[in-house]
Amino acid sequence: MGVEIIFNKRMSNRWQLMGSITISKNGGNISNTYGASWGRSGFYDNPNDRINDYGRLFFDRPLVIKLQGTYQAPFGINASFYYTHYSGTPWNRTIRVYGLNDSAGVFNVINVEKPGSRRNPPVDNLDLRFEKTFRLGPGQLGIFVDIFNALNSGYVNIYQGWQGKLYYPSGTWKPNPRWLNEITGLTSPRVFKVSCRYSF
Numbered sequence: 001m002g003v004e005i006i007f008n009k010r011m012s013n014r015w016q017l018m019g020s021i022t023i024s025k026n027g028g029n030i031s032n033t034y035g036a037s038w039g040r041s042g043f044y045d046n047p048n049d050r051i052n053d054y055g056r057l058f059f060d061r062p063l064v065i066k067l068q069g070t071y072q073a074p075f076g077i078n079a080s081f082y083y084t085h086y087s088g089t090p091w092n093r094t095i096r097v098y099g100l101n102d103s104a105g106v107f108n109v110i111n112v113e114k115p116g117s118r119r120n121p122p123v124d125n126l127d128l129r130f131e132k133t134f135r136l137g138p139g140q141l142g143i144f145v146d147i148f149n150a151l152n153s154g155y156v157n158i159y160q161g162w163q164g165k166l167y168y169p170s171g172t173w174k175p176n177p178r179w180l181n182e183i184t185g186l187t188s189p190r191v192f193k194v195s196c197r198y199s200f
Helices: none
Strands: 002-012 015-024 063-073 077-086 094-098 107-111 123-136 139-148 156-158 164-167 172-175 183-186 191-199
Touching: none
Parallel strands: 094 164
Antiparallel strands: 002 015, 015 063, 063 077, 077 123, 094 107, 123 139, 139 191, 156 183, 164 172
16 A cells, blocks of 8 residues: 655756655555565475564565656756655564474474564665767767766675574574674665767
């Protein structure tokens, strides 16, 4: 469920602006991971799969903002920007439980919390472009300067997989040393790019 507001200010007085704001809620009890599918699967073969099964799905983004604009500056220079804001991805604690079925070494992944009980920080990104064209021979030469991630926003991905192992019926608990202690990825820093194009 969601509401989307779209606006578009066409080019006039040397500037234009367009964008959208989306407020939504994406909830359910299946397809909460990349590995899920619409076809036949093993979901709900075990009643433990129903524990805390309903919540915010992985692609839930309660707030999405997109803005794009251009300004025709003096001396024939065009300045453009593209800004996006996304709510962080939802996640929840899970554990591996051994001993719930007869097969040795087989475990069940149990949701300790409802999906979406936790959420990563929101993501903001701003890209800029400055361009200038020159008459050259029978055509035009364009010079472009792009600045990607102009805000130099940095986001660290921390391992959020299963928190630990629980052995049934003994109740033995073994924490996962990787949980919230291992960096799995970093976003790219600010990047400058200079390019040119000749058209005729």
